[in-house]
Amino acid sequence: MSEYSERQIQIISKAIELIAEKSIQELTIKNLANKLGVTDGAIYRHFESKAAILLGILRMFQKRAKENMEKTCTSDLPAIEKIEYLFSNNFKYFTEFPSVASVVFSESIFQNDSLLSQEVHQLLNMQEKALSCAILKGQENGEICKQIPEKELIRIIIGSMRYIVTKWRLSNYGFDLIAEGHLMLVSLNKLLTPVEP
Amino acid sequence: MSEYSERQIQIISKAIELIAEKSIQELTIKNLANKLGVTDGAIYRHFESKAAILLGILRMFQKRAKENMEKTCTSDLPAIEKIEYLFSNNFKYFTEFPSVASVVFSESIFQNDSLLSQEVHQLLNMQEKALSCAILKGQENGEICKQIPEKELIRIIIGSMRYIVTKWRLSNYGFDLIAEGHLMLVSLNKLLTPVEP
Amino acid sequence: MSEYSERQIQIISKAIELIAEKSIQELTIKNLANKLGVTDGAIYRHFESKAAILLGILRMFQKRAKENMEKTCTSDLPAIEKIEYLFSNNFKYFTEFPSVASVVFSESIFQNDSLLSQEVHQLLNMQEKALSCAILKGQENGEICKQIPEKELIRIIIGSMRYIVTKWRLSNYGFDLIAEGHLMLVSLNKLLTPVEP
Amino acid sequence: MSEYSERQIQIISKAIELIAEKSIQELTIKNLANKLGVTDGAIYRHFESKAAILLGILRMFQKRAKENMEKTCTSDLPAIEKIEYLFSNNFKYFTEFPSVASVVFSESIFQNDSLLSQEVHQLLNMQEKALSCAILKGQENGEICKQIPEKELIRIIIGSMRYIVTKWRLSNYGFDLIAEGHLMLVSLNKLLTPVEP
DNA sequence: AATGAATGAGCGTTCATTCAT
DNA sequence: CATGAATGAACGCTCATTCAT
Numbered sequence: 001m002s003e004y005s006e007r008q009i010q011i012i013s014k015a016i017e018l019i020a021e022k023s024i025q026e027l028t029i030k031n032l033a034n035k036l037g038v039t040d041g042a043i044y045r046h047f048e049s050k051a052a053i054l055l056g057i058l059r060m061f062q063k064r065a066k067e068n069m070e071k072t073c074t075s076d077l078p079a080i081e082k083i084e085y086l087f088s089n090n091f092k093y094f095t096e097f098p099s100v101a102s103v104v105f106s107e108s109i110f111q112n113d114s115l116l117s118q119e120v121h122q123l124l125n126m127q128e129k130a131l132s133c134a135i136l137k138g139q140e141n142g143e144i145c146k147q148i149p150e151k152e153l154i155r156i157i158i159g160s161m162r163y164i165v166t167k168w169r170l171s172n173y174g175f176d177l178i179a180e181g182h183l184m185l186v187s188l189n190k191l192l193t194p195v196e197p
Numbered sequence: 198m199s200e201y202s203e204r205q206i207q208i209i210s211k212a213i214e215l216i217a218e219k220s221i222q223e224l225t226i227k228n229l230a231n232k233l234g235v236t237d238g239a240i241y242r243h244f245e246s247k248a249a250i251l252l253g254i255l256r257m258f259q260k261r262a263k264e265n266m267e268k269t270c271t272s273d274l275p276a277i278e279k280i281e282y283l284f285s286n287n288f289k290y291f292t293e294f295p296s297v298a299s300v301v302f303s304e305s306i307f308q309n310d311s312l313l314s315q316e317v318h319q320l321l322n323m324q325e326k327a328l329s330c331a332i333l334k335g336q337e338n339g340e341i342c343k344q345i346p347e348k349e350l351i352r353i354i355i356g357s358m359r360y361i362v363t364k365w366r367l368s369n370y371g372f373d374l375i376a377e378g379h380l381m382l383v384s385l386n387k388l389l390t391p392v393e394p
Numbered sequence: 395m396s397e398y399s400e401r402q403i404q405i406i407s408k409a410i411e412l413i414a415e416k417s418i419q420e421l422t423i424k425n426l427a428n429k430l431g432v433t434d435g436a437i438y439r440h441f442e443s444k445a446a447i448l449l450g451i452l453r454m455f456q457k458r459a460k461e462n463m464e465k466t467c468t469s470d471l472p473a474i475e476k477i478e479y480l481f482s483n484n485f486k487y488f489t490e491f492p493s494v495a496s497v498v499f500s501e502s503i504f505q506n507d508s509l510l511s512q513e514v515h516q517l518l519n520m521q522e523k524a525l526s527c528a529i530l531k532g533q534e535n536g537e538i539c540k541q542i543p544e545k546e547l548i549r550i551i552i553g554s555m556r557y558i559v560t561k562w563r564l565s566n567y568g569f570d571l572i573a574e575g576h577l578m579l580v581s582l583n584k585l586l587t588p589v590e591p
Numbered sequence: 592m593s594e595y596s597e598r599q600i601q602i603i604s605k606a607i608e609l610i611a612e613k614s615i616q617e618l619t620i621k622n623l624a625n626k627l628g629v630t631d632g633a634i635y636r637h638f639e640s641k642a643a644i645l646l647g648i649l650r651m652f653q654k655r656a657k658e659n660m661e662k663t664c665t666s667d668l669p670a671i672e673k674i675e676y677l678f679s680n681n682f683k684y685f686t687e688f689p690s691v692a693s694v695v696f697s698e699s700i701f702q703n704d705s706l707l708s709q710e711v712h713q714l715l716n717m718q719e720k721a722l723s724c725a726i727l728k729g730q731e732n733g734e735i736c737k738q739i740p741e742k743e744l745i746r747i748i749i750g751s752m753r754y755i756v757t758k759w760r761l762s763n764y765g766f767d768l769i770a771e772g773h774l775m776l777v778s779l780n781k782l783l784t785p786v787e788p
Numbered sequence: 789a790a791t792g793a794a795t796g797a798g799c800g801t802t803c804a805t806t807c808a809t
Numbered sequence: 810c811a812t813g814a815a816t817g818a819a820c821g822c823t824c825a826t827t828c829a830t
Contacts, residue, residue, distance in 0.1 A: 422823085422824065423824075423825060424823090424824075434826085435828080438825095438826070443825080444824095444825065
């Protein structure tokens with residue numbers, strides 16, 4: 001749908017860099033223009049507002065996440081592996097672009113902008129839906145225990161995954177997100193696997 | 198320790214109200230002063246900076262959370278109930294003062310203020326420690342399964358709890374946090390209880 | 395004339411201390427009240443404005459300077475010694491209360507307050523008059539050369555003295571004002587003494 | 592080196608005007624913006640802070656003073672004339688832009704800003720150095736008496752010159768600075784010339 | 789005599805945005 | 810397509826001063 005021009009993608013990339021280097025509060029039009037080597041006004045040739053740039057970051061992540069979800073969901077992998085893929089992909093992305101995590105986790109900052117907060121919302125919903133599809137199938141074929149309602153399982157899994165990212169961000173990216181995420185999934189796996197009688 | 202005067206508590210309360218009604222971005226000194234029916238400067242008789250007010254909100258929650266944790270940890274309740282108490286109390290508090298959740302979950306906004314972010318950090322650590330004490334005892338006397346390392350269990354539980362609060366906030370407080378939180382804990386309980394052979 | 399109560403003198407003293415420790419910009423009513431161990435409002439029992447306090451500092455110095463001038467001028471000392479006394483006394487005072495020098499040399503800060511700037515003006519005039527009396531007598535009885543008009547001599551002497559104080563202040567009171575001042579006077583003395591044919 | 596754009600020079604000029612008309616305390620960003628016919632923020636396109644504007648005033652004077660000093664010092668003029676040039680130039684500049692004198696003599700106001708106070712400091716040092724070079728040569732070839740150490744001579748001359756400027760400022764520019772300055776130098780000249788035996 | 793609360797005017801500064809060139 | 814100048818609204822904060830208690 002909403003395609004971005006080359007220049008727009010450059011701007012989004014620099015915005016991501018800027019947030020990564022400093023913080024999301026440092027993402028001002030002026031700082032961004034400096035980083036791009038142009039003046040403030042120039043940016044408005046390509047984006048109609050600052051919010052549109054943030055939206056761009058969100059949408060780029062969203063696009064990738066969507067592709068990943070679709071590929072994973074339509075695959076024939078066992079449920080557990082699907083779940084693993086669903087998150088490991090995000091962890092990889094966040095490790096490469098930590099600031100994207102800042103943006104994706106910035107619900108509180110976007111509260112004022114309905115478009116942005118809606119987008120974050122949607123992202124979460126997509127994730128829940130993808131997870132749901134994996135869990136339901138897993139429960140059907142006995143890979144995942146049935147005693148816990150699917151809705152709760154989703155919350156447990158996403159909650160755990162998000163919390164790892166939060167801790168990682170608060171630790172200033174001080175540990176290996178991919179590795180710790182994997183460990184977490186292994187543990188979750190143990191909990192979710194039905195007990196052999 | 199750091200006691201607050203009556204007026205300071207009034208200001209903190211109004212700040213909480215203001216955040217609840219609008220958003221944390223609306224918490225400006227001017228808005229707060231208006232809400233209090235005074236002029237900007239008057240606030241600075243009682244707090245030396247805006248950050249100090251935010252800190253006040255945090256500390257009020259912290260104080261209550263600490264008391265709750267201590268009471269719960271030193272009790273003789275079964276581990277599962279301890280965990281339940283640990284969180285149900287927060288859910289009650291958030292339900293009463295939803296904006297406190299906004300502040301407590303505002304890590305990203307505080308990134309710039311070391312004192313504030315440190316305080317949020319500390320809050321999380323306290324919570325982890327309290328949970329840890331409950332889990333370890335629970336694992337000792339067989340209430341909680343030992344196959345998952347305690348560290349992972351903590352992440353799963355806190356992550357799940359935080360995610361419920363996040364969803365609740367994003368839904369504009371559209372569901373009963375206490376009830377849903379309870380359900381979540383019941384599910385977690387099932388997962389954590391060791392399987393009878 | 396304008397007598398100061400004991401409490402007023404206390405306040406003036408603390409104001410002097412405050413300026414000495416920090417700078418004249420740090421002399422705010424709040425800071426001063428803190429130093430006195432009272433609240434802001436209390437100060438207004440004793441002074442009707444902040445300017446009145448500054449005026450107090452000026453007047454205290456003025457009073458002492460006046461006494462010194464009168465004593466010196468009416469004495470029978472040789473002109474050169476009179477000049478020496480005129481300034482060495484100030485140097486001693488400044489060494490004891492460096493911040494008084496800050497205030498006495500704050501013409502630029504007082505520009506807005508006519509009463510204060512007038513007071514500084516008057517101080518300078520008094521000094522010129524005292525010096526004038528010494529010089530004229532000195533020229534009469536051949537102690538001081540007559541080839542330079544008295545007015546110029548005054549400017550040279552006061553200018554030199556003031557410049558030493560300025561350098562002393564800019565050096566953060568890094569040298570012995572009394573000693574350097576004395577040396578300066580010795581040199582001036584050499585210049586002013588008429589040449590023996 | 593640090594060049595100023597045309598607009599920056601306009602702003603500096605208006606700042607100088609503003610100080611001249613009112614006082615240095617009236618130099619606020621708002622007042623300056625009004626005088627320029629723009630809004631506050633516009634100024635920050637051209638200067639990053641108010642201090643930078645003050646620095647601009649200082650540097651403009653400094654630049655001119657430096658050129659004057661260099662030209663004078665490297666010339667073959669007799670020492671006395673060198674000294675005359677050194678100061679008459681400043682007197683001319685101050686007469687044209689009286690407020691520059693306000694700024695150059697504002698050590699006390701700049702006490703808080705290390706960059707500014709350092710700049711004023713440096714200005715004084717430059718002046719002393721230039722004077723020193725003239726005096727030393729003058730003493731060598733017998734133009735200036737040797738009985739007074741160079742350091743004291745510097746203090747006497749600069750002190751006298753500064754005092755004239757101070758009196759001129761306090762008199763609200765009520766006399767001809769250039770003429771009085773010249774007279775002063777003539778008198779100093781008489782004092783400094785060695786006596787023919 | 790002092791407190792504690794508040795006022796009101798002001799200050800330097802930031803920032804998303806607009807627009808003529 | 811970009812620049813450079815400007816806007817306007819906001820923001821956190823300071824400070825001399827007032828006044829009821």
